[in-house]
Amino acid sequence: MTIELFSTKQRILGAAEVLFAKHGFAGASLRQVTSAAQVNLAAVNYHFGSKENLINEVFRRRLDGLNTDRLAALAQARAKQGYVLEDTLDAFVRPALALTGSDHGGASFVRVLARAYAEHNERLRKFLHDNYSHVLKEFVADFAHFLPHLDKQELYWRLDIVSGALTYAMADFGVIKRRGLTEQQHRDLTARHLIRFAAAGLRAEG
Amino acid sequence: MTIELFSTKQRILGAAEVLFAKHGFAGASLRQVTSAAQVNLAAVNYHFGSKENLINEVFRRRLDGLNTDRLAALAQARAKQGYVLEDTLDAFVRPALALTGSDHGGASFVRVLARAYAEHNERLRKFLHDNYSHVLKEFVADFAHFLPHLDKQELYWRLDIVSGALTYAMADFGVIKRRGLTEQQHRDLTARHLIRFAAAGLRAEG
DNA sequence: TTAGTATTCAAACAATCGTTTGAGTCGCAT
DNA sequence: ATGCGACTCAAACGATTGTTTGAATACTAA
Numbered sequence: 270m271t272i273e274l275f276s277t278k279q280r281i282l283g284a285a286e287v288l289f290a291k292h293g294f295a296g297a298s299l300r301q302v303t304s305a306a307q308v309n310l311a312a313v314n315y316h317f318g319s320k321e322n323l324i325n326e327v328f329r330r331r332l333d334g335l336n337t338d339r340l341a342a343l344a345q346a347r348a349k350q351g352y353v354l355e356d357t358l359d360a361f362v363r364p365a366l367a368l369t370g371s372d373h374g375g376a377s378f379v380r381v382l383a384r385a386y387a388e389h390n391e392r393l394r395k396f397l398h399d400n401y402s403h404v405l406k407e408f409v410a411d412f413a414h415f416l417p418h419l420d421k422q423e424l425y426w427r428l429d430i431v432s433g434a435l436t437y438a439m440a441d442f443g444v445i446k447r448r449g450l451t452e453q454q455h456r457d458l459t460a461r462h463l464i465r466f467a468a469a470g471l472r473a474e475g
Numbered sequence: 476m477t478i479e480l481f482s483t484k485q486r487i488l489g490a491a492e493v494l495f496a497k498h499g500f501a502g503a504s505l506r507q508v509t510s511a512a513q514v515n516l517a518a519v520n521y522h523f524g525s526k527e528n529l530i531n532e533v534f535r536r537r538l539d540g541l542n543t544d545r546l547a548a549l550a551q552a553r554a555k556q557g558y559v560l561e562d563t564l565d566a567f568v569r570p571a572l573a574l575t576g577s578d579h580g581g582a583s584f585v586r587v588l589a590r591a592y593a594e595h596n597e598r599l600r601k602f603l604h605d606n607y608s609h610v611l612k613e614f615v616a617d618f619a620h621f622l623p624h625l626d627k628q629e630l631y632w633r634l635d636i637v638s639g640a641l642t643y644a645m646a647d648f649g650v651i652k653r654r655g656l657t658e659q660q661h662r663d664l665t666a667r668h669l670i671r672f673a674a675a676g677l678r679a680e681g
Numbered sequence: 682t683t684a685g686t687a688t689t690c691a692a693a694c695a696a697t698c699g700t701t702t703g704a705g706t707c708g709c710a711t
Numbered sequence: 712a713t714g715c716g717a718c719t720c721a722a723a724c725g726a727t728t729g730t731t732t733g734a735a736t737a738c739t740a741a
Contacts, residue, residue, distance in 0.1 A: 277718080293594065296501035299699065309720055314700060316718095380595075386643070387593035388499065389586075430644045430672055437592065437639030462629075466636055466676035473675040483688080505729065515690055520730060522688095 278316050280306040283374050285327050290380035294324055294388070325396050328385070331368065331378045332397075336404045338364035343407060354415040354471065358464045361408055362435060366460055369442055370452050376442075383440035386433065416471060431467045438463055484522050486512040489580050491533050496586035500530055500594070531602050534591070537574065537584045538603075542610045544570035549613060560621040560677065564670045567614055571645055572666055576658050582648075589646035592639065622677060637673045644669055 284306035288297035299320055303310045317323040342360035346352060368375040385393055413424055442459055450458070490512035494503035505526055509516045523529040548566035552558060574581040591599055619630055648665055656664070 291595075293499055293501055295499055298697075300697080309718095310699095311701080311721090312719070320699065380593075384593050387590050387646070389497075426668060427672065429647060430640055430669070433643030433647070434636055434640030437643060438636045440593070441635060441639070462632055463636070465679045466633065469675035469679040470672035473671045504727075506727080515688095516729095517691090517731080518689070526729065 277306075277308050277312050280308055281313060281316065281323070282327055282330055284308075285323055286331075286374045286381060287377045289324070289327060289384070290377040293384060294390075299323075321392065324393065327378075327381065328393075328397065329400070331375070332401055335364055335368060336401050338367070339404055340407065343411070347411070354412075355464050355468050357408065357411045357415065358467050359460065362439075362460050362463050362467075365435075365439055366442065366456050369439065370456055379436075379442070380440045383436050386436050412471070418474075427471050431471060434470075435463055435467065483512075483514050483518050486514055487519060487522065487529070488533055488536055490514075491529055492537075492580045492587060493583045495530070495533060495590070496583040499590060500596075505529075527598065530599065533584075533587065534599075534603065535606070537581070538607055541570055541574060542607050544573070545610060546613065549617070553617070560618075561670050561674050563614065563617045563621065564673050565666065568641060568645075568666050568669050568673075571641075572648065572662050575645065575648055576662055585642075585648070586646045589642050592642050618677070624680075633677050637677060640676075641669055641673065 281302060285297070285302045288301050288305060291297070292301075299313050300310060302323075303313060313320065313323055317326060339360060342364055343357070346356040346360045349356060365379065369379055370376075385397070409424075409428065412428060413419075413421075416424060416427075419427065438459075442456075487508060491503070491508045494507055494511060497503070498507075505519050506516060508529075509519060519526065519529055523532060545566060548570055549563070552562040552566045555562060571585065575585055576582075591603070615630075615634065618634060619625075619627075622630060622633075625633065644665075648662075
């Protein structure tokens with residue numbers, strides 16, 4: 270097990286990510302995936318055991334880093350002088366947006382996330398909850414601190430809307446055409462829009 | 476072709492709606508659909524021609540009425556004295572929320588809508604655009620009127636976020652548990668939250 | 682009643698699905 | 712060089728997919 274940059278495993282993960290984003294988890298077949306990855310069909314079951322486990326690993330590959338980045342950004346925001354709601358949202362949004370510009374697969378992955386959001390797949394939700402719920406808890410704590418006028422039910426309501434809105438918006442981010450802007454400028458502009466939008470919605474009087 | 480309340484055609488549409496919401500368009504098989512509808516397998520191809528056309532008809536059955544209701548609500552809002560942004564949003568949101576409480580299938584359909592949003596299916600988008608784009612145009616015109624400080628690009632940006640957020644939130648509306656509230660009360664509360672949230676996000680200074 | 686159309690039905694179609702198999706190949710340590 | 716584990720490969724597995732067929736049934740109009 271050497272560490273190769275373009276090993277069979279990584280090629281499969283990359284191709285699966287793109288095709289899951291394009292056709293969905295049920296809609297993308299393993300033959301499409303292995304063909305795009307230029308890999309033998311049996312390689313999926315050899316390296317991942319099953320299609321369902323492949324799906325999980327597609328998430329794990331990105332979410333491990335994404336959640337680490339989000340927690341780091343949150344820690345940095347908390348240390349900031351004059352820490353406000355917008356900073357919390359920034360710590361949540363910016364690492365995900367950075368993903369869309371990092372490499373080719375990142376943009377696809379955000380769309381995969383939006384699909385997982387739309388699906389209410391039992392096992393997938395359990396997998397995500399088991400592995401990454403602690404990150405969400407950290408953010409919820411800070412949101413609750415900045416929005417003391419909202420009771421717990423109301424807060425969850427709004428965070429649910431906000432996370433849904435952000436997920437959808439970021440999924441479309443890669444698709445929307447930008448005119449005369451660098452990728453970096455477009456990303457900054459997007460982040461500001463999303464944060465301002467979300468902050469306004471969260472702060473609205475109950 | 477008599478008008479029956481529970482004809483084979485309608486039973487198929489109802490079952491398909493529920494199963495598409497639960498398992499997705501690719502994930503729900505025609506055998507699952509026909510079995511749930513208590514109808515012969517061949518009935519789908521006999522009445523609808525193909526699975527893809529069945530999907531279209533699932534949308535048409537609800538969207539025809541939904542868009543009529545939305546345009547009627549918009550007309551009523553425009554005639555109102557002191558017509559404001561919140562009224563436009565109300566005309567957009569309330570008919571969709573009413574759908575979730577009308578009958579059993581309505582709640583499923585809103586989730587189907589959220590799936591269609593997450594998918595970027597070429598043919599489905601064309602079908603929706605061909606049949607219902609005139610409704611969206613009406614709403615966009617009023618949003619543009621109420622938000623003159625936003626240029627066209629910025630407006631589309633925010634509407635994209637808002638429609639995504641609303642679609643997702645309404646899809647979860649049927650899932651979220653309500654404590655001590657009637658369906659009507661819960662729907663009103665939901666509408667108020669969504670409208671206030673969206674209005675705040677749309678009005679935020681650029 | 683009868684002719685004709687509309688619908689339902691069981692059965693089968695070819696195609697594709699995820700998965701398994703067993704032989705084959707590769708690289709590396711002994 | 713030899714042996715061993717890691718990996719790849721073509722081929723096939725049974726199950727399931729959407730769709731089609733032709734006969735049987737239900738319904739409607741004359």
